[in-house]
Amino acid sequence: MRKFTFMISFIIMAFALNAQTIVTVTDADLTGDAHWTADNTYLLDGFVFLESGTLTIDAGTVIKAKATPSTGDNASALIITRDAKIMAEGTAELPIIFTAEDDDLTDPADLTHEDRGLWGGVILLGKGVIGFTAEESAIEGIPAGEERAKFGGTDDTHNTGVFKFVSIRHGGAELSPGNEINGLSVAGVGSQTVIENVEVFANSDDGFEFWGGTVMTKYLIAAFCGDDAFDYDDGWRGGGQFWFAIQGTDDAGSGGEHDGAHPDDNPRFAKPTIYNATYIGPGTNSNVGDVALMLRDGAGGMYANSIFTEFAFSAIEVEDRAAEKGTDSRKHMENGDLVFKNNIWFGFGAGDELVAGKMIQVTSDAEDATGAFLATHLTANANTVASPMISGISREANGQLDPRPQPQSPAWSNIAPITGAFVTSGLVETEFRGAFGAENWAKMWTALDNMGYFGELYVSVNEIGNNSFELKQNYPNPCDGNTTIEYTLPEMANVNLMVYDVTGKIVKSVISETQPKGTYKVNVSGLQRGIYLYQLTAGANKAVNKMIVR
Known part of the structure; x- marks a missing residue:
């Protein structure tokens, strides 16, 4: 949330x-x-x-x-x-x-x-x-x-x-x-x-x-x-x-x-x-x-x-x-x-x-x-x-x-x-x-x-082998317009994966279908240079990440 x-x-x-x-x-x-x-x-x-x-x-x-x-x-x-x-x-x-x-x-x-x-x-x-020695001084710079x-x-x-x-x-x-x-x-x-x-x-x-x-x-x-x-x-x-x-x-x-x-x-x-x-x-x-x-x-x-x-x-x-x-x-x-x-x-x-x-x-x-x-x-x-x-x-x-x-x-x-x-x-x-x-x-x-230095490389003990709902950071990020998005579904659900630009406009509908429980990797391509957000909705679950295209 x-x-x-x-x-x-x-x-x-x-x-x-x-x-x-x-x-x-x-x-x-x-x-x-x-x-x-x-x-x-x-x-x-x-x-x-x-x-x-x-x-x-x-x-x-x-x-x-x-x-x-x-x-x-x-x-x-x-x-x-x-x-x-x-x-x-x-x-x-x-x-x-x-x-x-x-x-x-x-x-x-x-x-x-x-x-x-x-x-x-x-x-x-x-x-x-x-x-x-004195009670006050002047700041440098x-x-x-x-x-x-x-x-x-x-x-x-x-x-x-x-x-x-x-x-x-x-x-x-x-x-x-x-x-x-x-x-x-x-x-x-x-x-x-x-x-x-x-x-x-x-x-x-x-x-x-x-x-x-x-x-x-x-x-x-x-x-x-x-x-x-x-x-x-x-x-x-x-x-x-x-x-x-x-x-x-x-x-x-x-x-x-x-x-x-x-x-x-x-x-x-x-x-x-x-x-x-x-x-x-x-x-x-x-x-x-x-x-x-x-x-x-x-x-x-x-x-x-x-x-x-x-x-x-x-x-x-x-x-x-x-x-x-x-x-x-x-x-x-x-x-x-x-x-x-x-x-x-x-x-x-x-x-x-x-x-x-x-x-x-x-x-x-x-x-x-x-x-x-x-x-x-x-x-x-x-x-x-x-x-x-x-x-x-x-x-x-x-x-x-x-x-x-x-x-x-x-x-x-x-x-x-x-x-x-x-x-x-x-x-x-x-x-x-x-x-x-x-x-x-x-x-x-x-x-x-904001500029794309951070990634999600930490894996906690509780996440190892966990089959919960998860939307991972796309990789590579930043990318050249061609990237992979990975996500995990804990159960069958109606899935929508959308990419938005910074104004909130949908620029790409990647997935819109019912999918069974499992882990998925999806390729996304054709994006122009800029900042985007991608949102995964699966039933009652929702997650969002940011991607950068250079």
Whole structure:
């Protein structure tokens, strides 16, 4: 029923995109309370600050951004200042999408995961405590001297609003060499803020970056970002659960790059709690990227019940400097302020042995040049080196990415309970390690799904030998107009298999007959380039899937 509801929502949204009014928004246009609705497409022109009031964005709204603003700004971006609030709550069926001006959302092939830096990004600023000597600082990515770009304060419960079911695509414009904007920047944001189900797709800089504050996040995706997938800095003491990263083979940084504070011995250092992450690197044979995890500048924190795999170099570096150079991340590990427990590590270009030069990358002037202290910590805290048996890893839009671990995977055992965490509010116990269990929560609302990266490669124990009603994903998907659809009937039924275009028009009636119990494979051909949905009805049963023709 959920898939059928999604089909109707998808058709309505796609039809609406073809007939929407373009509303250009400059900095001067956004003053006080504002309401953006799904019957318009909003075009950001330059740096657009909300200085006070609340910006409400309806589910299904599309916000695009100019690559070359008319305002003279170096990029276009939306900035919610610490005296304002955003209420952007999409749904799985109707996500809120931020993307480039040239992105045709009805054509999944017009932009790819290598199209980055076409606009800026989204910045949320708050009044939480930060890890600087001063009480406030200015966010990176915005020209120096802009007072509205400041964040920080003394209110760790500060509420910046709701940011939920949002996809941010093709951002990260370069303001100057080495100075780009993250997909989603979260600075000084407090614990009353809701950030859940957010995707950053094809950003030139980091996917997500957190500075200070205490916000708790869930269901985040950083896909094909040109730098780090997840970055935290300067006193972030919030948390995350169900984080997913996949990196491309053309450009990448670390899975997680984590810094503590300024200066390094600042007692307000970063110490978040992160459970159930899955970080997939650019591949062991790639020549891009960095370590899966980099902890430096006095970073603390916790990773638990997570999976790190397919990185070209080493797995982890915990900065370990000579004693006279002050506090480092190894010192925080010794004190119990940096913890890795019950994680799965596998598939590193440098090797899968838990020693220096293989999985462990040591700091150039390390006191422990052998990495023995880190290796002992990982072993003592139930970290394992074993294949996570992810159902499918692909970095192309070919329907071969399925981040769920197979039933035989070690991800379904050796699970750490949520105890000893620095932050526990909002965390939930799971029966699996990594970002995904048996359900792919990233389906429907993400670019990864809309553009054809995801496939149905996971087979649960209960499905093996099961003869229930089932409509499988067509294969190949995307296809060239010729594809196969497979389905299973638990009993004899009147069967209708129809293909619809994005307006809801039937473009092909594939099957319309009574069929006995069994499994069927049907060839479908002659489809033109575009997005289609195919619906199978068999008696009282109904299912729908999406296909992409390139």
